[in-house]
Structures are given as structure tokens and as C-alpha cells.
Amino acid sequence: xxxxxxxxxxxxxxxxxxxxxxxxxxxxxxxxxxxxxxxxxxxxxxxxxxxxxxxxxxxxxxxxxxxxxxxxxxxxxxxxxxxxxxxxxxxxxxxxxxxx
Numbered sequence: 001x002x003x004x005x006x007x008x009x010x011x012x013x014x015x016x017x018x019x020x021x022x023x024x025x026x027x028x029x030x031x032x033x034x035x036x037x038x039x040x041x042x043x044x045x046x047x048x049x050x051x052x053x054x055x056x057x058x059x060x061x062x063x064x065x066x067x068x069x070x071x072x073x074x075x076x077x078x079x080x081x082x083x084x085x086x087x088x089x090x091x092x093x094x095x096x097x098x099x100x
Contacts, residue, residue: 008067011051014044015074022081041078048075 021037024030051071055062062068 007047007051007054011047011071011074014040014047018044018078044078048078 018037018040021033021040024033025037048071052075055068055071
């Protein structure tokens with residue numbers, strides 16, 4: 001297994017867990033989910049950051065593939081959901097107690 005496939009698998013698994021936990025938090029199904037969402041969110045940010053640094057390093061030439069496009073798009077979505085949307089959701093009275 002090369003490091004590219006390990007990075008891709010880690011990225012997809014972490015992204016999947018992030019979205020599952022995000023949905024669980026929104027519906028209030030599991031009271032401990034916000035704590036785990038914060039942890040997975042931090043891990044996903046690190047994985048995406050490493051992926052972006054690895055592929056878009058100015059010292060190397062990178063040909064953009066479909067995976068690269070997915071990572072860049074997900075980076076934008078993750079930044080949006082983990083910062084701005086979380087703040088907006090915390091200001092909704094019914095969700096304030098669910099989202100830490």
C-alpha cells in the first residue's frame with residue numbers, strides 16, 4: 001500500500017465519520033456526539049491540511065486529478081461547516097444546548 005492510497009483512504013473515512021456525526025448532532029440523537037464531532041473535525045482539518053500541503057507543494061509539479069478536486073472542494077465545505085455554520089447553529093435556541 002503506497003502513501004497516496006493511505007492518504008486517500010484516511011481522507012474518505014474521516015470525511016464520512018465527520019458527516020455522520022454532523023447529522024447526529026443536528027438531530028440530537030446522541031448527547032456525546034458534539035464532543036466526538038469536535039475531535040473528528042480537528043482530525044479532518046489536519047488530514048485535509050496535510051493532503052493540500054502534500055499535493056500542492058510549490059516545490060513539486062502536480063497534475064490535478066478527480067481526487068484533488070474532491071479534496072479542494074471538501075476543504076471549502078469543511079471550513080464553512082466547522083466555523084461559520086457551527087456559530088449560526090449555536091445561536092438557534094433549540095440547538096444551542098446540543099452543539100458545544
